[in-house]
Amino acid sequence: MTATIQFPSEGTDISGYLARPDGNSPVPAVLVCHENRGLTPHIQDVARRFAKEGYAALALDLLSREGGTANLDRDAIPGALTKAGAQRHVADFKAAFAYLNSQDYVDAGRIAMTGYCFGGGITWQAATELTGLKATSAFYGPAPDLEKVPTIKPAVFGVYAEQDDRITGPMPEFRDALAATEVRHELKVYPGVDHAFHNDTGERYNETQATAAWNDTLAWFKQYV
DSSP states (O other): OEEEEEEEETTEEEEEEEEOOSSSSOEEEEEEEOOTTOSOHHHHHHHHHHHHTTOEEEEEOTTGGGTOGGGSOGGGHHHHHHHHOHHHHHHHHHHHHHHHHTOTTEEEEEEEEEEETHHHHHHHHHHHHOTTOSEEEEESOOOOOGGGGGGOOSEEEEEEETTOHHHHTTHHHHHHHHHTSSOOEEEEEETTOOTTTTOTTSTTOOHHHHHHHHHHHHHHHHHHO
8 A cells, every 4th residue: 555644744744645555454664764855756665665575665755845856947856855865865765764764564673774876875864863763765865974984883785886986986995994893794796787777767777786785675674684
């Protein structure tokens, strides 16, 4: 089943797209962070994919305060997300975490997070601050500040593209920072692909590697969530 839901965050109602299995038996949950194009049909489809795998998936619209993704000029969306700032976005995910944890259809405490591009970066930021998360999977997202790495509590999985020099280039330094901690982690580079290779509505989509990254994410969540 799917629905548009709202929950409070810092005095404002935030909208999200919820997809979950039918029935009210408690299931684990996944928070989904969209790319810098906002809450698109593609991200809603990703939420539905998680629901088919047995998760309650909640994809936020991080532009809810600006009137919602659907009501904004497409070209203005990336700038609006940048202007809002990562801390506002992380705070909204903290509120979404609390919302999901209070729902009867969620197995309390068993919540993961994933995100793509811009959303991968927000997922890494959330991993350093949202300590209740069980696991995260960040798709080609900029790393958090390395001094924050020791604060990570969830089991973190990083999806990287071999040809994505801007994001994958600094990865070894990030891997070293993770290795110096007790954080459960895996950073994986997928061969022959570029940034956004998981998005099947974009020109960089690669079915083979997208499927591999998706299956690796599911396996990671199965192990740690």
